[in-house]
Structure formats: C-alpha cells, structure tokens
Amino acid sequence: MKISIVDYGAGNLPSVERALRKLGAETQLATEASHIRSAKAIVFPGVGHFSAFVNGLRERNLVAPLRKAFDDGVPILGICLGLQAMFETSEEAPGEPGLGFLTGDVRALPANVKSPHIGWNQLREVSKGALLRGLPDDAFFYFAHSFAAPAETSPTVAACDHGMAFAAVVEQKNLLAVQFHPEKSGEAGAQVLSNFVEAVQ
Amino acid sequence: MTLARRIIPCLDVDAGRVVKGIEFEGLRDMGDPAELAARYNREGADELVFLDISATNEGRETFLETIRRVASQLNIPLTAGGGIRSMEQGRAVLRAGADKVTVNTAAIKRPDLISELAQQFGAQAVVLSIDVKRNGAGWEAYTRGGRDATGIDAEKWAREAVKRGAGEILLTSIDRDGTCTGFDCELTATISKAVSVPVIASGGASTFDDFYEVFDQGRADAALAASIFHQETRSIAALKGFLNERRIPVRLSK
Numbered sequence: 130m131k132i133s134i135v136d137y138g139a140g141n142l143p144s145v146e147r148a149l150r151k152l153g154a155e156t157q158l159a160t161e162a163s164h165i166r167s168a169k170a171i172v173f174p175g176v177g178h179f180s181a182f183v184n185g186l187r188e189r190n191l192v193a194p195l196r197k198a199f200d201d202g203v204p205i206l207g208i209c210l211g212l213q214a215m216f217e218t219s220e221e222a223p224g225e226p227g228l229g230f231l232t233g234d235v236r237a238l239p240a241n242v243k244s245p246h247i248g249w250n251q252l253r254e255v256s257k258g259a260l261l262r263g264l265p266d267d268a269f270f271y272f273a274h275s276f277a278a279p280a281e282t283s284p285t286v287a288a289c290d291h292g293m294a295f296a297a298v299v300e301q302k303n304l305l306a307v308q309f310h311p312e313k314s315g316e317a318g319a320q321v322l323s324n325f326v327e328a329v330q
Numbered sequence: 331m332t333l334a335r336r337i338i339p340c341l342d343v344d345a346g347r348v349v350k351g352i353e354f355e356g357l358r359d360m361g362d363p364a365e366l367a368a369r370y371n372r373e374g375a376d377e378l379v380f381l382d383i384s385a386t387n388e389g390r391e392t393f394l395e396t397i398r399r400v401a402s403q404l405n406i407p408l409t410a411g412g413g414i415r416s417m418e419q420g421r422a423v424l425r426a427g428a429d430k431v432t433v434n435t436a437a438i439k440r441p442d443l444i445s446e447l448a449q450q451f452g453a454q455a456v457v458l459s460i461d462v463k464r465n466g467a468g469w470e471a472y473t474r475g476g477r478d479a480t481g482i483d484a485e486k487w488a489r490e491a492v493k494r495g496a497g498e499i500l501l502t503s504i505d506r507d508g509t510c511t512g513f514d515c516e517l518t519a520t521i522s523k524a525v526s527v528p529v530i531a532s533g534g535a536s537t538f539d540d541f542y543e544v545f546d547q548g549r550a551d552a553a554l555a556a557s558i559f560h561q562e563t564r565s566i567a568a569l570k571g572f573l574n575e576r577r578i579p580v581r582l583s584k
Contacts, residue, residue, distance in 0.1 A: 143401075143427060144427065147402065176451070243551060244527065245453055247454060247497065247551075248333050248334060248336050248528065249336070249376055249581040269334060269581040271407060273429075273454040275497075312405065313429065314405070316405075318405065
C-alpha cells in the first residue's frame with residue numbers, strides 16, 4: 130500500500146521518503162488534492178515557519194482534502210511542524226489558523242532554556258500508544274524546534290521536558306504525530322516509522 | 331531526562347575526499363566521506379558536519395555530490411557548509427540532503443544572509459560559524475578560515491546573528507585550533523551565556539578530559555572535533571562512556 134507524503138513546497142522530504150522506503154513501504158509525493166484523496170495513509174512532515182507551512186497547504190488546495198482524509202479515518206502521521214500544524218493556532222504566527230484537527234494551541238518554548246531545542250532528548254510516556262511500541266523507556270530522539278504543544282492540553286502519549294512539558298508524541302484516533310524527527314533519530318526513529326507503517330497495513 | 335550534550339565529528343572535504351591540514355605538508359587524505367560518515371553513525375555520533383574546503387568550482391560541484399552520497403546513508407542530522415555566500419547556495423546544500431547549512435565569512439560581509447536563510451528554511455536550519463581569536467581583553471571574529479581580522483567583537487556578533495535568526499553558533503577558537511591543548515572554555519562560556527541558542531564548541535580537542543571540561547566549565551551544548559576521531563585510536567563510544575561516568579548527559583548507543 131502506498132503512503133502519500135505531503136509536499137507543500139519547503140520540507141526536507143527525501144530523508145522521510147528514504148526512511149519509509151527502507152522499511153519496505155511504497156511512497157508517493159502528494160502535491161495536489163487528488164493525491165490526498167486517493168491516499169490510504171498520509172505522512173505530513175514539516176520544517177520552517179508555521180505560516181509558510183499552512184499557506185503552502187492552502188495554495189495547493191490541500192487543506193480540505195486533508196480534513197476529509199482525517200474525518201474518513203485515513204491514518205495520518207505528522208512530523209515536527211506537521212504536528213504543530215494540526216492544532217488550532219501557534220504563537221509563531223498569531224492570527225494564522227492551523228488545521229484545527231486537534232484542539233489547543235502551540236506555544237513558544239520558555240525563555241529560560243536554550244531555544245531552538247536542538248539535539249537528542251528522552252521521553253516520558255503518559256499513556257499507551259502505537260508509535261512507541263517496542264521502544265525502551267530511555268530511547269533518545271532528535272528534536273529541532275522553537276515551538277511546541279503543551280503536554281497537558283494535547284492528546285499526549287509521551288511528553289518531553291525543555292523549559293516546559295510539551296507533547297512529543299500525540300495520538301488521537303487515526304491522527305498520530307511526533308515533535309521529533311524520526312527520520313533523523315537513528316534506530317529508535319526507524320522503529321517509530323516502522324510502527325506507523327505496521328499500523329496502516 | 332535531559333537534553334543530551336552532543337558529540338559532533340567534523341569532516342573537511344576537498345574534491346570528494348576527507349582531508350586534514352598538516353603543518354608544512356599541506357593536505358593529507360583521511361579517507362572516503364561516505365565510509366567515515368557510516369563509521370561515525372555506527373559509533374554513536376550525534377550529528378555530522380561537512381565543510382567544503384575546496385578552492386575550485388569543480389570542487390564545489392563534487393561537494394554537493396558528496397553530500398548526496400553521505401546523506402543517503404545517514405539517519406542522524408547533517409550540517410554542511412564552507413564558502414556559502416547566497417540563499418541559492420544554501421538551498422543547494424539542503425536539497426542535496428543536509429539538514430542545516432553553516433555560514434561564516436559571507437555572513438559577516440552581509441549579515442542579511444542569515445535573515446534570508448532563516449526566513450526561508452527556519453532558524454533550526456541555520457548554523458552561524460564564528461572563528462575567534464583572543465584580542466587583549468576581548469574576543470575578535472576572524473574571516474577566511476582565520477586569516478583576516480574583522481575588528482568585530484565576537485560576542486556582539488553572536489548576539490546579532492541570533493537576532494537575525496541563527497539557530498546555533500559553531501564557535502571555533504583559532505588560538506586553540508590544531509594545538510591539542512583543549513577547548514577554550516572561557517570563550518565558550520562567554521558566548522554560551524550571551525546567546526539564547528545552542529553553542530557548539532570547536533578547536534583544540536585532544537583528550538577526553540577536554541570534552542568534559544568544555545561541557546562542565548565551558549557550558550557547551552555540543553562539542554565538535556575532527557582529526558581525533560578520524561584516527562581510530564579514540565572512538566566516540568568510548569568518549570561518551572567517559573562523559574557518562576562523569577555525569578555529563580550523553581546519548582549512549584545500544
């Protein structure tokens with residue numbers, strides 16, 4: 130089965146694509162609405178600025194088909210900014226609505242810690258989910274972000290602490306997302322992607 | 331649960347080969363970039379930095395090819411740079427598979443380069459490299475691989491670069507570089523306290539103790555070194571074990 134990787138014109142897609150293919154998944158880049166409509170599973174990577182991201186989706190008319198895919202129960206995996214864009218708003222772009230698949234807001238990391246939060250950090254599991262199956266509690270994942278969704282207001286499966294407790298893994302029905310970069314997180318990251326691929330098959 | 335301090339091997343690349351500058355001797359061939367990168371990946375490197383030191387256009391084209399070849403094998407982050415002067419050159423490096431781009435001389439000449447890169451690719455993709463020499467009571471930024479003095483105060487420059495969107499500072503002590511006398515902890519701590527972004531210390535690493543000191547006293551978020559890792563005498567795994575015993579948080583590979 131093919132996994133559609135949403136291409137909104139700015140992300141570093143080759144590494145996500147390569148990581149999924151290494152796991153034996155078939156992938157295609159989704160650049161227009163029809164690619165989303167035909168998708169059986171969607172991966173939603175993102176780097177850069179929140180408003181560039183959601184505007185890129187709007188310009189390509191991808192928002193409505195993504196909403197429909199979400200409502201129809203198509204498995205969706207958001208990565209980094211892909212996680213943040215699923216919420217209603219972000220402090221990075223006040224007044225710019227996110228996709229709103231999840232209720233809640235994305236906040237800037239507090240000023241008392243180094244930001245961007247760049248590097249390898251560990252997670253605190255708060256409920257059982259699909260993405261972390263088979264991973265040791267002390268596994269490290271690679272993060273690179275300045276904004277995050279507060280853990281307590283999100284459907285958080287695992288939290289991470291950097292100045293505040295934020296959602297590192299969220300899962301709500303068919304919607305799965307990670308704040309870290311699984312494609313850059315060594316063997317632990319590959320296991321997360323493999324769990325997603327397994328869940329959609 | 332703490333953010334791990336990072337160990338970052340740096341590879342200087344000339345015409346598709348990893349090289350090392352040797353005094354009176356010029357460049358020595360240290361091996362194939364993809365092979366070295368794969369070894370570092372296995373040994374538990376937290377990310378890699380590739381610097382293009384080739385002087386010719388052909389060399390630059392080969393560098394992009396090297397990035398492509400290396401990136402396709404890695405599942406850790408990759409930073410690349412060396413002579414990047416424009417957003418288009420930055421884009422080419424990122425398109426080739428790097429996750430971050432590092433700029434130095436061109437950013438001092440035209441600070442807008444930092445803003446342009448950050449707006450386009452995000453602060454997390456922009457690493458400002460500063461080469462610093464101690465200058466009386468202060469620290470001075472140098473360009474062109476440490477050859478040209480700029481009269482610019484390194485701390486001030488670091489602050490401005492962060493304001494413009496640099497997401498990390500790669501800080502090299504020219505005084506220590508190649509001396510094997512340890513990182514400049516005073517310089518590293520000064521800059522680390524001055525900016526809100528992570529600081530990568532570089533220049534002078536020789537022993538495991540040097541790394542401990544730059545994390546402990548130097549407040550470094552990451553430490554970068556080249557040649558001590560190229561020769562297989564000191565492995566990254568052994569270094570991380572050493573740091574872990576001394577309560578520096580590191581990512582231990584399984």
